Structures are given as C-alpha cells and as structure tokens.
Amino acid sequence: MRFAVDSSVLVRLYLNAEGADALERFLADDAKVISVSELARVEVLNVLLRDPALGAAARFADDLDEGVRLRTESVDWPEAFQQAESLARRFSRTLRPGGHDLVLVAAAVAMGASWLLSFDRNSRQRPLAAAAGLHVWPPLDKDEKGLVRHASQQTSG
Amino acid sequence: MKFLLDQDVYGLTARFLRQLGHEVVTAAERRLSRAADSDLLARAAQDGRLFVTRDKDFAKNKRLPGAPRIVGGLNFDLWGCGVSRTMSDMKTLTMRDLNRKTARVLDALERGETFELHRNGKAVGYLTHTAPPPERKPDWKAHFEWLRRQPKARGKALLAEFEEDRRRLRAREKAMGNLP
Numbered sequence: 001m002r003f004a005v006d007s008s009v010l011v012r013l014y015l016n017a018e019g020a021d022a023l024e025r026f027l028a029d030d031a032k033v034i035s036v037s038e039l040a041r042v043e044v045l046n047v048l049l050r051d052p053a054l055g056a057a058a059r060f061a062d063d064l065d066e067g068v069r070l071r072t073e074s075v076d077w078p079e080a081f082q083q084a085e086s087l088a089r090r091f092s093r094t095l096r097p098g099g100h101d102l103v104l105v106a107a108a109v110a111m112g113a114s115w116l117l118s119f120d121r122n123s124r125q126r127p128l129a130a131a132a133g134l135h136v137w138p139p140l141d142k143d144e145k146g147l148v149r150h151a152s153q154q155t156s157g
Numbered sequence: 158m159k160f161l162l163d164q165d166v167y168g169l170t171a172r173f174l175r176q177l178g179h180e181v182v183t184a185a186e187r188r189l190s191r192a193a194d195s196d197l198l199a200r201a202a203q204d205g206r207l208f209v210t211r212d213k214d215f216a217k218n219k220r221l222p223g224a225p226r227i228v229g230g231l232n233f234d235l236w237g238c239g240v241s242r243t244m245s246d247m248k249t250l251t252m253r254d255l256n257r258k259t260a261r262v263l264d265a266l267e268r269g270e271t272f273e274l275h276r277n278g279k280a281v282g283y284l285t286h287t288a289p290p291p292e293r294k295p296d297w298k299a300h301f302e303w304l305r306r307q308p309k310a311r312g313k314a315l316l317a318e319f320e321e322d323r324r325r326l327r328a329r330e331k332a333m334g335n336l337p
Contacts, residue, residue: 007319008319008323011315011316011319012316013300013304014304015304015307015311015312015313015315015316016304016305016307016308016309016312016313017309017312017313017315017316018313018316020301020304023301024297024301027295027297028297028298030294030295030296030297030298031294031295032295032297033295038185038190046322047315047318047319047322048315050315050318051311051314051315054307054308054311054312054315055307056307056312056315059303063300064186065182065186067171067175067181067186068293068294068295068296069295069296069297069300072183072185072186073168074164074168074183074185096334096335096336096337097335097336098326098327098330098335098336099330099335100326100330120323122323122324122327123323123326123327123330123336124335124336
C-alpha cells in the first residue's frame with residue numbers, strides 16, 4: 001500500500017503541534033512508509049525552513065535521504081497533469097476543486113498511491129481523492145461523504 | 158556501496174539496491190533533478206558514489222569525467238566517478254526467456270546470479286539467489302518521541318504560517334470561482 005500525503009500532514013509530522021497525536025496513532029503499527037512527491041517536498045521545506053534553528057527541516061531532509069519513514073516518489077508529471085485534467089473534466093462541476101487539489105490528487109494517482117493522508121478539510125482535496133478512488137485519512141466526515149456521493153452520482157448519471 | 162541515482166532510474170531499482178543494503182540517494186533527494194550531467198557526475202565523485210543513469214547520452218558525451226561502465230545486460234550505465242568498483246553481472250530476462258530457459262535460469266540462480274525481469278520492455282522485478290535483507294521498519298515511535306521534545310510554541314507558530322499560506326491559496330481559488 002502506498003500512502004500519498006498532503007503537506008498538512010507532513011508539517012504536523014515535524015512540528016510539535018495539533019494533529020500529531022492522531023498521526024502517531026495512525027502510524028503506530030510501524031508498517032507505513034509515507035510517499036512524498038516533489039510538490040509536497042517543496043511545500044513542506046518552504047514552511048520548515050522559516051525556522052531553520054528548530055531542526056525540523058534538517059530532520060525532514062534526513063528522513064527523505066534515509067528513505068525508511070519517508071520515501072521520495074518520482075511523479076511522472078506529464079502523466080499527472082493529464083490525470084488532473086481528467087479529474088477536472090469529471091468533477092469540476094460537482095466538487096469545484098481548486099487547481100492545487102487537482103494536481104495533488106492527480107500526483108497521488110500517478111505515483112500509484114492507494115491512500116491520501118490530509119488534514120486539509122477546507123479545500124476539496126479530500127472528497128476529490130475519495131471520488132478518484134483513493135482511501136482518505138482521517139476518514140471523511142458526513143459532509144465530505146455527501147459531496148463524494150453527489151459527485152459520483154452525477155458522473156455516473 | 159554508495160550510489161547516486163539519476164532522475165530517470167526506476168524507483169524499483171532504488172528499492173532493490175536499498176534492500177541489498179547499499180546506500181542509495183536519488184538526484185531528486187539531493188535536489189539535483191534539473192542539474193546538468195557534468196554537475197551530477199561531479200556530485201557523485203565528490204560524495205564517492207557510483208552514478209547510475211538510464212540516459213544513453215552520457216555515453217556519447219566524451220567531455221564528462223570518468224569512463225562509462227556498462228553493467229552486463231542491465232539497462233543502465235555506471236560511471237566510476239573515482240570509485241573503482243563494479244556491480245554484479247546482472248542480466249535482463251524477458252517473460253519469453255523465463256518460459257523457454259527455465260532450467261538454465263534456475264542453474265544460474267543457484268550459481269548466485271541475479272536477473273532483472275522485464276515485461277513489455279519494462280523492468281518489473283528481480284530474480285535473485287539470496288533473499289534480500291528485511292526492510293527496515295520506519296520506527297515511528299522514536300520519531301514521535303523526538304517530536305515531543307520539540308518546542309511547542311515554535312511548532313505552533315510555523316503551523317499557523319502554513320495555515321495562512323493555505324488560506325491565501327483558498328482565497329485565490331475562490332476569486333477564480335472554485336471552492337464554494
């Protein structure tokens with residue numbers, strides 16, 4: 001199983017802040033390796049490097065180099081953008097995702113992920129990922145499930 | 158052995174080399190995805206790593222330092238970069254080879270050879286004599302112990318900055334008519 005990840009999860013993995021406890025429980029079985037795309041890598045470094053003395057950016061880079069907890073997955077970007085367009089054609093009308101949501105979910109699909117981990121409930125990346133056939137963690141709430149159901153009905157109908 | 162893998166090398170190859178216990182870094186991990194060929198080789202030489210690429214243009218570029226080594230049958234080339242070592246004589250094997258020459262392949266496996274399996278021109282896995290060492294576990298427990306020792310206030314401040322970045326992104330998307 002491949003776990004693609006949004007930056008909202010990765011920053012919580014390296015900053016002692018809200019959300020880390022839930023992540024710790026999710027990763028407790030020590031069997032999950034997180035796949036990091038070039039997009040997520042840049043987004044996370046862009047945040048962690050704002051306080052280099054904290055050491056979080058260095059730790060993140062070390063973990064990527066080591067490839068045990070985090071693994072850089074090279075995304076085939078031309079394929080990912082094709083996938084993003086396909087998602088837009090299927091779900092733009094019903095889910096109204098942002099461009100970033102489309103690229104993030106398309107990259108996850110292109111890298112062969114079966115899961116998307118994301119704490120970002122304000123964008124449409126979580127319902128979009130579910131509509132695209134990925135498992136989503138933390139689990140979708142009632143509203144998000146409703147959106148996915150609506151999008152799927154409209155697409156199949 | 159230490160390797161630097163070019164951008165075009167399959168993730169499967171990286172995982173295979175890591176499973177064999179080699180120390181592998183990729184061009185992306187070293188932020189060299191867009192680096193010139195000469196810079197990649199210079200970096201490999203500087204770090205004492207063997208450079209692995211599937212880019213045939215490397216062999217044509219005579220100005221690059223280090224003599225190219227073609228590893229027996231394998232679909233990538235190696236540059237020594239000052240490190241005088243060669244890999245095993247790994248050979249490629251198609252599904253057709255596997256069907257027709259099963260006994261010979263098994264004999265070769267017993268002798269310790271390793272094969273890269275190809276289907277429709279793409280590497281799909283490996284046949285090898287020795288079982289790869291067990292993959293290292295992520296040990297998330299140790300990671301979260303480290304995390305708990307980090308200053309909470311600074312973590313919270315950076316997370317707030319990240320959330321602010323996302324709020325700006327959302328505002329831009331809303332202005333474009335997305336994200337109701």
